[in-house]
Amino acid sequence: MNESILIIEDEIKIAQLIADYLTASGYTTHRLENGDDVIPWLQDRPASALPSLILLDLMLPGTDGLTLCHHIHDQWPQLPIIMLTARVEEVDRLLGLELGADDYICKPFSPREVVARVKAVLRRAHSRDSVGDDALNQLVLDEEGWRALADGKDIELTAVEFQLLKVMMSAPGRIFSREQLMDHMYRDHRIVSERTVDSHIKKLRRKIADAWPEREIIRSVYGVGYKYQPEE
Structure with a gap:
């Protein structure tokens, strides 16, 4: 398998159990216990020696897990990244994922569950890495990972942004009214203003533009709504 996992966990027994x-399961493991050691450890390694995946505890001595997740996602x-934590509040879960975590496991957990999650996240990562020429110059939706790939580049979307893009991509060229898009955004039929749709579209466009700076594939139709129009 020749894949390595970096375990960043200050509880030695838990770290050792996961490592075992x-x-x-065929992985090589490395362990760090203090958050302050993580970035220097990664920076000292050439790209070829970086770990295949990081298991990152949220509560660490030194730099905390959320801060590390943000820095790691920016630099590498x-x-x-799979985050490990005893804090189960929804805000922590969402914040961790928005900062770049690929998955989130709450303590206490079964070590078998950790191995299964590691395998699942690595499968998704390998799928992104192996995007062939047929996927270049395309925007592809990964429904399992709730993300989009633009020329193989990962675009991380919120659930609402993903749903908006999925709806518009289901019918290229079709104009969707704001009301139609709201029905897909919020299945509980909550009451929101049309400006909410505009705000989500603006954020979605910005994220796509970061991957495709000179393309406009989500277009406004004045007085009507929005459509997905892939460039020829």
Whole structure:
């Protein structure tokens, strides 16, 4: 398999247990206990020696897990991160994922579950890395990972942004009214203003523009709504 996992966990028994199960599954493991050691450890390694995936505890001595997740995602965006934490509040989960985490496991957990999640996240990562020429110059939706790939580049979307893009891409060239888009955005039929749709579209366009700076594939139709129009 020749894949390595960096375990960043200050609880030694938990870290050792995870390492034992990962080793038994064919992975090489490295362990760090203090958040302050993580970025220097990664910076000292050439790209070829970086880990395949990082298991990152939220509560660490030194730099905390959320801060590390943000820095790692900025400097090494290709590195998958699974966060480990005893804090189960929804805000922590969403914040961790928005900062770049690929998955989130709450303690206490089964080490077998950790191994299964590692395998699943690595499969998604390998799928992104192996995008062939047929996927270039295309925008592709990864429905399992709730993200989009533009020329193989990962575009991380919120659930609402993903749903908006999915709806418009289902019928290229079709104009969707704001009301129609709202029905797909919020299945509970909550009451929101049409400006909410405009705000989500603006954020979605900005994220796509970061990957495709000179393309406009989500177009406004004055007085009507929006459509997905891939360039020829």
